[in-house]
Amino acid sequence: MDSKVPKGPLAAKWTQHKNDINLVNPANKRNIDIIVVGTGLAGGSAAATLAELGYNVKTFCYQDSPRRAHSIAAQGGINAAKNYQGDGDSAYRLFYDTIKGGDYRSREANVYRLAEESANIIDQCVAQGVPFAREYGGLLDNRSFGGVLVSRTFYAKGQTGQQLLLGAYSAMNRQINRGKIQSFNRHEMMDMVLVDGKARGIIARDLVSGKIERHSAHAVVLATGGYGNVFFLSTNAMGSNVMAAWRAHRRGAFFANPCFTQIHPTCIPVSGDHQSKLTLMSESLRNDGRIWVPKRMDDAIAIREGKLKPIQLKEEDRDYYLERRYPAFGNLVPRDVASRAAKERCDAGFGVNKTGEAVYLDFASAIQRYGAEEALTHGIKNPDEKEITRLGKGVIEAKYGNLFQMYEKIVDENPYETPMMIYPAVHYTMGGLWVDYNLQTTIEGCYCAGEANFSDHGANRLGASALMQGLADGYFVLPYTIGDYLSKDIRTGAIPTDLPEFDDAEKTVQDRLDKLMAGSGQNSVDFYHKKLGKIMWDKCGMARNAKDLQDAIDEISALRTDFWANVKIPGKADGMNQELEKAGRVADFLELGELFAKDALTRNESCGGHFREEYQTPEGEALRDDENFKFVSAWEYKGEPKDAVLHKEELKYENIELKTRSYK
Amino acid sequence: MKLNLKIWRQKDAKSQGQIVDYPIKGIEGDMSFLEMMDVLNEELINKGDEPVQFDHDCREGICGSCSLQINGEPHGPDRLVTTCQLHMRKFNDGDTIVIEPFRATAFPVITDLIVDRSSFDRIQQAGGYISVNTSGNTVDANAIPINKHDADEAMDAATCIGCGACVAACKNASAMLFTSAKVSQFALLPQGQVEAVDRVQNMVRQMDLEGFGNCTNTGACEVECPKGISLENIARLNREYLSATTKG
Numbered sequence A: 001m002d003s004k005v006p007k008g009p010l011a012a013k014w015t016q017h018k019n020d021i022n023l024v025n026p027a028n029k030r031n032i033d034i035i036v037v038g039t040g041l042a043g044g045s046a047a048a049t050l051a052e053l054g055y056n057v058k059t060f061c062y063q064d065s066p067r068r069a070h071s072i073a074a075q076g077g078i079n080a081a082k083n084y085q086g087d088g089d090s091a092y093r094l095f096y097d098t099i100k101g102g103d104y105r106s107r108e109a110n111v112y113r114l115a116e117e118s119a120n121i122i123d124q125c126v127a128q129g130v131p132f133a134r135e136y137g138g139l140l141d142n143r144s145f146g147g148v149l150v151s152r153t154f155y156a157k158g159q160t161g162q163q164l165l166l167g168a169y170s171a172m173n174r175q176i177n178r179g180k181i182q183s184f185n186r187h188e189m190m191d192m193v194l195v196d197g198k199a200r201g202i203i204a205r206d207l208v209s210g211k212i213e214r215h216s217a218h219a220v221v222l223a224t225g226g227y228g229n230v231f232f233l234s235t236n237a238m239g240s241n242v243m244a245a246w247r248a249h250r251r252g253a254f255f256a257n258p259c260f261t262q263i264h265p266t267c268i269p270v271s272g273d274h275q276s277k278l279t280l281m282s283e284s285l286r287n288d289g290r291i292w293v294p295k296r297m298d299d300a301i302a303i304r305e306g307k308l309k310p311i312q313l314k315e316e317d318r319d320y321y322l323e324r325r326y327p328a329f330g331n332l333v334p335r336d337v338a339s340r341a342a343k344e345r346c347d348a349g350f351g352v353n354k355t356g357e358a359v360y361l362d363f364a365s366a367i368q369r370y371g372a373e374e375a376l377t378h379g380i381k382n383p384d385e386k387e388i389t390r391l392g393k394g395v396i397e398a399k400y401g402n403l404f405q406m407y408e409k410i411v412d413e414n415p416y417e418t419p420m421m422i423y424p425a426v427h428y429t430m431g432g433l434w435v436d437y438n439l440q441t442t443i444e445g446c447y448c449a450g451e452a453n454f455s456d457h458g459a460n461r462l463g464a465s466a467l468m469q470g471l472a473d474g475y476f477v478l479p480y481t482i483g484d485y486l487s488k489d490i491r492t493g494a495i496p497t498d499l500p501e502f503d504d505a506e507k508t509v510q511d512r513l514d515k516l517m518a519g520s521g522q523n524s525v526d527f528y529h530k531k532l533g534k535i536m537w538d539k540c541g542m543a544r545n546a547k548d549l550q551d552a553i554d555e556i557s558a559l560r561t562d563f564w565a566n567v568k569i570p571g572k573a574d575g576m577n578q579e580l581e582k583a584g585r586v587a588d589f590l591e592l593g594e595l596f597a598k599d600a601l602t603r604n605e606s607c608g609g610h611f612r613e614e615y616q617t618p619e620g621e622a623l624r625d626d627e628n629f630k631f632v633s634a635w636e637y638k639g640e641p642k643d644a645v646l647h648k649e650e651l652k653y654e655n656i657e658l659k660t661r662s663y664k
Numbered sequence B: 001m002k003l004n005l006k007i008w009r010q011k012d013a014k015s016q017g018q019i020v021d022y023p024i025k026g027i028e029g030d031m032s033f034l035e036m037m038d039v040l041n042e043e044l045i046n047k048g049d050e051p052v053q054f055d056h057d058c059r060e061g062i063c064g065s066c067s068l069q070i071n072g073e074p075h076g077p078d079r080l081v082t083t084c085q086l087h088m089r090k091f092n093d094g095d096t097i098v099i100e101p102f103r104a105t106a107f108p109v110i111t112d113l114i115v116d117r118s119s120f121d122r123i124q125q126a127g128g129y130i131s132v133n134t135s136g137n138t139v140d141a142n143a144i145p146i147n148k149h150d151a152d153e154a155m156d157a158a159t160c161i162g163c164g165a166c167v168a169a170c171k172n173a174s175a176m177l178f179t180s181a182k183v184s185q186f187a188l189l190p191q192g193q194v195e196a197v198d199r200v201q202n203m204v205r206q207m208d209l210e211g212f213g214n215c216t217n218t219g220a221c222e223v224e225c226p227k228g229i230s231l232e233n234i235a236r237l238n239r240e241y242l243s244a245t246t247k248g
């Protein structure tokens, strides 16, 4: 696998590369069309920037407006190595934290570029009018996220993703107004069209009319987000899916590290079978919340039976297990570590809700600490406990008010008065389409950005780094690298849509829709999706082993056969049909899920979010195998997932010494 | 819980719609309103009927996809929540619940409970942005300090999710709360000043073109807004508009 990483010292690679690559002159850009599928942070920022440069851009999203992409839901923040706090941050430190956080399974050069561009993102967003949180002096405020020892996370209350996406969307709107972007909303990409081996267009379905459409371009960017919904229950939006990436995979784009999935430690626990999605409680809460379970089993049982309340438990009867196990990072260990630790306690019988699958996230000490601070700064002498609590709650509300409100609405308990209950849930997928340094997939002219690619987070992503990556890809990387590719296309002229390749692709899509509609009608789409999710969670979740993974492969394969024979989709394909939309997505998840399990089975080591029970230290920490697995798995499609062929991109660490990750 | 649902069914934009009764049982208080709809749809599918179509995506109150007029109120009886965050514990066993799409000329029905809110996009395309290119060399983010109070107020305005409940709540189907939230975010920030005059004029013009009604200050929008967008924004928009017309 040729990653096309430029030569030269790490810190000079990106600048040098930008100087070396070809540019397209402004007059020629007018003759070049680019399709951007996805309008989240990655796609929205890429589309706006490419249009600013003068290319003709077409965007696609399945929601009714680009502004509703899943990025809108990101809560906690976005990292940038600005060092505004003067706490020793630098591009190198952000780079180092990201590589280490990813358990040494990401590509050095990409990550360094990301760290370098991070500061530009904040400048750009502020210029667009993104209302980041500020301090009283009028300067930008920061908070800390897991796995790092500096404060580099910028935020807009608990709605950072919303504000950043609205920023990118406003930049898109400016280009729509100028006629440089045509946005196709309520459209779904169903296939990619290759002409002479190059990505030259897509087949999309208008989700309102049901019409199948052809769209051509000189290059296609996929920024279609992650595939966490393969687990059915996740923190992703209901419509998040793998279809676009999977269709590209079937056309020749290699799929990298599908088993690298992030299970986020702080989500609201499952409440029953009706559950349709899980809600994240942002990692930023771990700045102030302390995680614990009862020390004694009888207390845990009493709590589960509703005979004991958590606030009745004395300090010495609580087990702040993260602080105990990882004194250096405490509650701010990376996500994979925090999630496994919660599972370990719950499996051992210390869970605190009815199902035994929940731990506490407690703000009582933070409320006291902030309350005392506030009293001091406001010159309140000898405040009583009530006053301190009131002031402290005020601070917590200002910081996390919307999250606390969300929690209360869902759980019907007041988290200012009693600790939150949380449990790990599927949240993010580090795996995705393989891309080289230029973000090009193994299909020429097909680029991939944001969560949909595999590039920067290795086996575990650090908090507040997905927003950073999406915007770095879209605003600052793709616009350059795609220009280099397109410089060869200035004489090509518009790509016609009546080529046989478009006929073929359209026919493939139509046949697939017909086949879906022709199912015998035994079971609903959700029936299959839930079954798949259960296999994934039980056998490919927080802890995996060879036997379970082999079972998962067999079970998913059988489920897929059953799905195609027996799925039931009411209505017709020639109009709006949400069941048909779901069916198309679940069909692809049923293939991806199997490849996921196969990837996990092949990787005989534990690293980051991929924890194989066979490979752990006596203390239960992940045991990496750098000698044999220091590579990216890139899978080539060969029909059934079981026939996929593994290609390896060896990872070279020239600037960082490989170490066992330690957060003790 | 047993409930009697009365739901608006409409095949497509051209067809006539009607309310259809759907009795349902086994609903639990912990379910969200949309999970209750999932249960209904699963039943309908298993019976061979067509499920009820409705917009939704994030299911956590932030994307603005979900809508629904529930017993005459956009996003239902609870305050400061979207339909996806509304829980069934707010209802009682035996309740009748009428579920309709958001109603407004500028929000035509696509099918069942789904409406077309692209008019909101067009209002923002008309000027809801700051014209800045992506160059990597704009000024440092801390070069212009912004008063915390202004930044916080801009943020409050910016939290609008573009759901359209304000329009559905208004007897005139006015989009003033939405538009004013967008205008306010930029009006409160120094970055927004340069284009302020054109922005407010263009956005208001587009709002009128889309067929939204006039604002008669009833305040119904603020009550139903899931994000607590305040009427002060409308006052600010009016001020901005007035000063723009005198300047322009």
Ligand SMILES: Cc1cc2nc3c(=O)[nH]c(=O)nc-3n(C[C@H](O)[C@H](O)[C@H](O)COP(=O)(O)OP(=O)(O)OC[C@H]3O[C@@H](n4cnc5c(N)ncnc54)[C@H](O)[C@@H]3O)c2cc1C
Pocket (backbone or CB within 6 Å): A037, A038, A039, A040, A041, A042, A043, A060, A061, A062, A063, A066, A069, A070, A071, A072, A073, A074, A075, A076, A077, A078, A079, A160, A161, A187, A188, A189, A190, A223, A224, A225, A226, A235, A236, A237, A240, A241, A243, A244, A280, A282, A427, A428, A449, A450, A451, A452, A463, A464, A465, A466, A467, A468, A470
């Ligand atoms: C609840 C939550 C909170 C988070 N908080 C944070 C945080 O605080 N900080 C952080 O850094 N990260 C956070 N993340 C992660 C981060 O939000 C995502 O990784 C990131 O936003 C993904 O952006 P994206 O642009 O790659 O894709 P998305 O925003 O998922 O966008 C995907 C786009 O693709 C479109 N699309 C998909 N399939 C198709 C198709 N077939 N045809 C047409 N269009 C299609 C969609 O319509 C959408 O426009 C959070 C994630 C979740 C779930």
Ligand code: SF4
Pocket (backbone or CB within 6 Å): B159, B160, B161, B162, B163, B164, B165, B166, B167, B177, B178, B181, B224, B225, B226, B227, B228, B229
């Ligand atoms: S102002 Fe409130 S009700 Fe209106 S669109 Fe925005 S969030 Fe929805």
Ligand code: FES
Pocket (backbone or CB within 6 Å): B055, B056, B057, B058, B059, B060, B061, B062, B063, B064, B065, B066, B082, B083, B084, B085
């Ligand atoms: S589904 Fe996103 S706000 Fe309700």
